[in-house]
Amino acid sequence: MKKPLAALVLALLAAAPALAATKYGKPLSNATPVKVSELMAKPDAYVGKVVKVEGLVTEVCPKRGCWINVAGDKEFQTIRVKVEDGVIVFPLTDKGKKVVAEGTFTKMELTKEQALERAKHHAEETKTKFDPASVTGPQTVYQIMGTGAVVD
């Protein structure tokens, strides 16, 4: 009976390095990161492509850890990296850390109703006040469907 228990303890110890890792999801490629400002300037040139970005984690999904906002090289700009629920879970303590993330750059055309719903949902998640006037019409939203990330 002692042998299986010892084997289990050894297995858990072997898993310890993984517990300390700050790598999420699939390993990153060797591709050169694209600047967030470049994505913002010419988004349609990158839609559907796999991109790698690096920057500062400014916000983490407060409920499920299923997205992060990444600030890049220029002020007032962030790009959202959305990950599949449960596949990658970013802890709230990743906020303010440096990240390199990779995934497919996507474009969503939202009607005004969808944009309102999205803004309302975001306000609920982040426990901020929802201002319907902040949505004035249909929106185009760009984000990265993240498959992997490394947080320093």
Added chain:
Amino acid sequence: MNWRRLNNVLHRDLGYLAAGLTLVYAVSGVAVNHRQDWNPSWKVEAETRTFAPVPVSDREAMTAALVERLALPGPPKSSFRSAPHLVELFYDGWSVKADAAKGTATIERPRGRRVLREANFLHLNEPKGLWTWVADVYAVVLALLAVTGLFVLKGKNGLSGRGKWLTGIGVAIPLLALLVLLWRPGDRGPRGEGESEAGGGGAHRGMGAGRGAAGPSR
């Protein structure tokens, strides 16, 4: 040793082996079930402060002024502005969100929920790697526990007696749930999440509504 004796020994020892992880998964399962309403792993302690407004200038100057006016413990590790007057300061494990024009700031400190954070970490397989194998073995152990459990007793309390009724109820619950939640007349097979009436000949009731490909993301 006859087969029932072997079955019972297996059921007993697997039960001992699985007890700890079953409790971990049970506690985490309840917590995660309600994650629409709360973050089951983290809570954020928020403290609101006011200060004399800081004029909008460059980020470094505004950061230095905020550190002084909010009596923060030194310069932050990093900072960010989402708008000229909205400054965020990031420290190790906590952050400050300030509206320099209004003179209001919220200090946020995320804290892992005791026990739940660790239970969810394992239950949601955040470690990946070797833990995936441990969890797979545990799933097999659970399946063996279920099967061997059916044959522990014989007679009126065994599977041929009251056991068949209770087992039947246990099997019927998920089947009924699927019938009520997913099935509609005319269905030919299961559909993926978000498939609409127009696209798939029917719509889920109560599951995945309004989450089509073009819908808002979380």
